[in-house]
Amino acid sequence: MIEETLSNRDWALGRLAADAEMPVERINELLEGDRASDAELQNLAQRLVKPDSEAWEEGELVDIRPAEDLKWRR
Numbered sequence: 001m002i003e004e005t006l007s008n009r010d011w012a013l014g015r016l017a018a019d020a021e022m023p024v025e026r027i028n029e030l031l032e033g034d035r036a037s038d039a040e041l042q043n044l045a046q047r048l049v050k051p052d053s054e055a056w057e058e059g060e061l062v063d064i065r066p067a068e069d070l071k072w073r074r
Helices: 002-007 009-020 024-031 038-045 058-073
Strands: none
């Protein structure tokens, strides 16, 4: 079941969107590089896990944003 879930991107995005109460279109925009608001980061941090199965903390996600901004400026 887990492999089926991971291989079905549309289902996974739909589930994340429902859990986060965020439109799939907005999640796609974020995946394409759009900047997330603090509220969006907080909301997603509560639902996403790191590869080591630990939950993301809000501060970790907020710290990622300046690094991403720097990459885009270069």
